[in-house]
Amino acid sequence: MDKLVLKPIGTIKSPFNSIEGMPIQPTGAGGAHGQIELLPEYLDGLQDLEDFSHVILIYQFHKSKGYELKVKPFMDDQLRGIFSTRAPKRPNPIGISVVKLLKIEDNILHIENIDVLNETPLLDIKPYISNIDNIQDIKIGWLEGKSEEMSSKKSDKRFYNE
């Protein structure tokens, strides 16, 4: 299969300059504010977006080098298959986060509940749409019973090479 070459469309600015202490998920970000600096060449693509309350960010885990097929996630003390986790050391180091969209000023998007490192390269922005992204009656495997804890859990360096 052919390789796919992607070019960042902007940068995510967040309060988190270091892995240590970063929330591991948007729900743990406690309302942390951030900004997206979209490259000006993509400005026209932002039309109509401000009427959505939440957006899905797709970004590069730019501090993660290489990958492991079994990892010990922040939420567990056992090795789990990488595809059953949201850990960054993935074969393709791509992350997704749903964040609240506060406002847009020119090419700057102000966002809330951001859980990524400062200067993270952004690959895409998609609107969060209830009837396709909001799934009911789900089972969450090894995370069952741990979801409360997830909201307060902070990151450490296990998946990064700084």
Place this chain on the structure above:
Amino acid sequence: MDKLVLKPIGTIKSPFNSIEGMPIQPTGAGGAHGQIELLPEYLDGLQDLEDFSHVILIYQFHKSKGYELKVKPFMDDQLRGIFSTRAPKRPNPIGISVVKLLKIEDNILHIENIDVLNETPLLDIKPYISNIDNIQDIKIGWLEGKSEEMSSKKSDKRFYNE
């Protein structure tokens, strides 16, 4: 910013060999079944995944060439900014879909509600986790009032070069 080079981890098999008539979203896929053929080298990464009911697939819109910053989405007759739509002609042609995971047999994942073209290159699999992916109290901008229609809407060729 540096370019990011990704290598597909497998292929998505679906009943949709042509763009015309393909559901535009998983909720419109009416239970369509498909399979993921994961490359055998990534097999160990599937451990623990079968206990999750839903997974998020990240894939390449491999039939979409180039991009447009304003598009007329399937759900509308007005031009909308590409980032306020889920249309495939994006600066980085990456799609995401939440699908139901039926079972896993070796490197084959059986999935339901698949809404992508047959032979779509797969980039990542992530578990769908209720308390980070299931967002309440959302606004969906120009899609307000159109979400029922979205479930039955089928694709046409407008975004593809076949």
